Amino acid sequence: xxxxxxxxxxxxxxxxxxxxxxxxxxxxxxxxxxxxxxxxxxxxxxxxxxxxxxxxxxxxxxxxxxxxxxxxxxxxxxxxxxxxxxxxxxxxxxxxxxxxxxxxxxxxxxxxxxxxxxxxxxxxxxx
Amino acid sequence: xxxxxxxxxxxxxxxxxxxxxxxxxxxxxxxxxxxxxxxxxxxxxxxxxxxxxxxxxxxxxxxxxxxxxxxxxxxxxxxxxxxxxxxxxxxxxxxxxxxxxxxxxxxxxxxxxxxxxxxxxxxxxxx
Numbered sequence: 001x002x003x004x005x006x007x008x009x010x011x012x013x014x015x016x017x018x019x020x021x022x023x024x025x026x027x028x029x030x031x032x033x034x035x036x037x038x039x040x041x042x043x044x045x046x047x048x049x050x051x052x053x054x055x056x057x058x059x060x061x062x063x064x065x066x067x068x069x070x071x072x073x074x075x076x077x078x079x080x081x082x083x084x085x086x087x088x089x090x091x092x093x094x095x096x097x098x099x100x101x102x103x104x105x106x107x108x109x110x111x112x113x114x115x116x117x118x119x120x121x122x123x124x125x126x127x
Numbered sequence: 128x129x130x131x132x133x134x135x136x137x138x139x140x141x142x143x144x145x146x147x148x149x150x151x152x153x154x155x156x157x158x159x160x161x162x163x164x165x166x167x168x169x170x171x172x173x174x175x176x177x178x179x180x181x182x183x184x185x186x187x188x189x190x191x192x193x194x195x196x197x198x199x200x201x202x203x204x205x206x207x208x209x210x211x212x213x214x215x216x217x218x219x220x221x222x223x224x225x226x227x228x229x230x231x232x233x234x235x236x237x238x239x240x241x242x243x244x245x246x247x248x249x250x251x252x253x254x
Contacts, residue, residue, distance in 0.1 A: 040203035071197060071210045071225045074246035076167035081227040081244035083198045083210035098198045100208040102229055102244075117208035117229075119201035 004075045006109030011073045011080060014111070019066040023055050030111045038116035064089035070098075078105050078112075087126060094126040131202045133236030138200045138207060141238070146193040150182050157238045165243035191216035197225075205232050205239075214253060221253040 002010075010029055017025035027048050030036075036051050037044040045054045058065065065088055072082035079102070086097045098119040104112045129137075137156055144153035154175050157163075163178050164171040172181045185192065192215055199209035206229070213224045225246040231239045 040206055072227060072244065072246050072249075074225070074227055074244035074249075076244055079167055079244070081167075081208070081229065083227060098201070100199060100201055100210060100227060100229075102208065102227075117199065117201035117203055117206070119199050122199075122201075 001078055002105045002107055002109040007075045007078075007080050007105050008073060010105065010109050010111060011082060011103070015067050015069060015084070021059070023052065026055065027052055031106050034111050035113045036116075038114065039118040039120075040115050044113075062088055062090065067099075078107075079103065080105070096124050096126050098122045128205055129232045129234055129236040134202045134205075134207050134232050135200060137232065137236050137238060138209065138230070142194050142196060142211070148186070150179065153182065154179055158233050161238050162240045163243075165241065166245040166247075167242050171240075189215055189217060194226075205234075206230065207232070223251050223253050225249045 014026065014029050016022075017029070030048060030051060033047055034051060035044045035046045036054050038054065045051050065086055067084045067086050069082055069084045073080045074082070081100060081102045083098070083100045086099055088095045088097055100117040100119075102115045102117070106112050141153065141156050143149075144156070157175060157178060160174055161178060162171045162173045163181050165181065172178045192213055194211045194213050196209055196211045200207045201209070208227060208229045210225070210227045213226055215222045215224055227244040227246075229242045229244070233239050
């Protein structure tokens with residue numbers, strides 16, 4: 001099983017690559033048949049091709065997106081959860097969107113699955 | 128399926144009953160064969176007798192415990208996630224423990240399962 005340090009390193013790199021727009025670095029954090037369910041309840045994207053398409057869709061609608069962790073990651077065995085705020089740059093302003101990610105990891109520390117609980121009702125303008 | 132309003136009402140009541148020490152009110156929020164996995168990775172408690180035992184164990188080690196939600200709940204279908212801080216009153220002081228709960232709900236809004244990602248590494252004295 002991956003160590004807590006390995007899992008935390010993957011999550012740190014996940015946040016870094018996502019916020020810096022490093023699509024290939026971000027995709028490389030997943031196992032080949034990894035899944036992304038964002039938001040929870042949507043059809044999961046499976047494999048790097050579909051996950052890459054998800055990345056493209058997110059970035060096509062935004063001028064920019066960065067994230068800031070507000071709680072965690074709390075690692076438990078091969079799973080982890082973290083709370084963060086996504087900062088969304090839109091044509092009409094900048095908004096903060098609270099999100100909780102729940103993730104599972106392979107023995108080598110790569111991501112097997114990511115599920116995003118998006119608190120859309122708490123979307124607010126950035127102060 | 129339970130509505131978002133039903134799920135949010137259950138979570139609000141969950142936090143209220145837990146913080147006020149209302150064991151029976153808290154237990155009543157679960158379906159008969161509900162499960163609690165707290166922390167994630169421990170053997171899940173199943174059914175109200177085992178969940179009640181979990182409550183007793185938590186409260187036996189503490190002078191008091193209250194919770195304050197810091198993010199969410201983010202509701203998605205029959206699932207929800209929230210981040211909160213547990214305030215633990217111990218013999219040697221008061222401590223803040225960050226936790227992320229992931230929950231599933233029955234059609235009537237009652238809790239089917241609760242899993243707690245406990246960020247033990249971020250335990251800190253209350254300021």
